[in-house]
Amino acid sequence: MFNQLKARFGGPLSVGIMALIAVWLIGMVILPQLLMVDYSFKPNLLPSEVGGLKDQYTLDNYATLFGNSIHLSIFFKTIWSSVLVTTLTLFVSYPLAFYLAKVATPKQAALCLLLLIIPFWINEILRTFSWYIILAYKGPLNALLLGLGLIDRPVRFLSGDGGVLIGMVYAYILFMIFPIYNAIDSLDSNQVKAARNLGAGWVRTHYRIIIPHAKPGIATGCIMTFMLAAGSYAVPALLGSPGSRWFTQIIYNWFFEGGDWNQGAAYAFLLLIICIGFIGLVMKVFKVGLGDIAR
């Protein structure tokens, strides 16, 4: 790589570029992460005790989670809810992605994409707040449903997991739609016609032809949505009630309210490890390789 750069930009400039990349990668990505790994294996000590007898590597921080039944239940609830968010987002996104890729005229598709993207020009916190308003007990959605006579009394959307789910599906829908859209878009329309021509109905055409083709896109979308959902902070903090806390909130509390960075780091790594493991498992089950996703 260095030789290619050198051929193009000359020696000194190439060294400069490489040095900048090295500073960025090592100084701003790798070292902070390693520092966090180091933190997570050490007890939370007073400054005076650092370097003393107590300053030894230990697994205590990791063990804390398994001794705390509340944290543990929130941990698994977070994973489970993220699965739910991912599934819901997939169900909302797939028909839309198919419509955009194969049904809509270029003009309709462009308009639709624009409508999808514009809300994302606004900050995530603000978007989440707008959902807070929409879903409020005396908010417009309840007013609409009451007005239509669909419900007798307002629904408390924000008291359980419902609000969090809705907010997250909305927040991550683009991360799901675009990979699937790209995948379906690359499918030769004659494949769909051929399947129809051979007698396949729409359901079979989708599950035998379109979904297998779009599988890498679906996998990419699901992984992104799942990771983002599991690591989300703003949506559960704003739309979730105290009864539906997210594991990220506990990590946040360790860092900034408990002041225990070591414990927080350990929790964060546990979440990361479980998420990666979970994704690996799902990829295995659905027979998706890493190469498919990079495609």
Added chain:
Amino acid sequence: MDSSVHLDNVVMRFGDFTAVQQMDLKIESGEFFSFLGPSGCGKTTILNMVSGFLEPSEGVVRIGGQDMKGVPANKRPTSMIFQNLALFPLMSVAENIEFGLEVRGVSRAERKKVSDRLLELVALEGSGNKKVSELSGGQKQRIAIARALAVEPQVLLLDEPLSALDLKLRQHMRTELKEIQRKTGITFIYITHDQGEALTMSDRVAVMSAGKLQQVADPISLYQSPHTPFVASFVGENNTISGKVIECRAGEAVIDAGLLGQFAGRVLNPIEVGTQATLFIRPESLQLGQGADFELVTTLSEVNFEGSYLTLSSQAGETPLNIQLRANQYQEDMVAGRHQILSFRAQDAIIMAGEADDV
């Protein structure tokens, strides 16, 4: 079983654009029928109307006498072979062939029997477990045919399926298609812009231009007796000499082509004295030297050697004339600038109203 296809006064419009003008055409059961025309003439639209991917704006498509209106593509007794074949790349060869049967709920064992039989028909026994990507162009072609035949269609629709193949393979596949058609007795509707394909394989050919049916005839009549200037110049090569009609007799007319002289030729459509007309004469109907009914004095401009035959391009005044000779008629003194006399027989020429450039 009746597997005729009847396009009953069918019209297809897309907005303001009329892709297929009113057309009434009956394709007989078990016929090998081709639509021949340049790209954009509406022939693929016809295929899409028969297969059910498009509903005609007006008129009715009947297959085996049954009105197909409102019958979706997946319920029609047709099967299509696509230009790019559209084999399913994620399925094995056998799965591809069996797909139509899988859809119909045929048991696995039964499907296997059918795919084995079809693989034998297309001479690819034992390739069932291969991936589609492992096949060569010609093999893919044959799998596409097998897949289309597996559902036992009444009508097989072929959308220029040979256009991606090289010449040798194309010629081979023509024979094979013809053979399969003969064996199965299914109605074949073949779409192509390649007149060679249309003429060699078809029982009848429909020539189309700009959404309009020009002529429907068997290949030999189409070549020998074209009814419109478009057919005369699109099917095979033709030289054109324009002039004014000065005389009309039964089945014959005489035109005055100014400095070139006066020529007689056959007339298929009635024509009146005084109208502007074009005389069509095939390159192989022109002969070197005097001897036939009419003579033309020409200057040779180019000699093209094509293997079994050679083409001489020459000029008679402003009119370009091509002559086709057998390769063994070549002479050393055939060089550009040579003056030579060409002649042709009146019965080989056809006179039609209008300018050849109108097409």
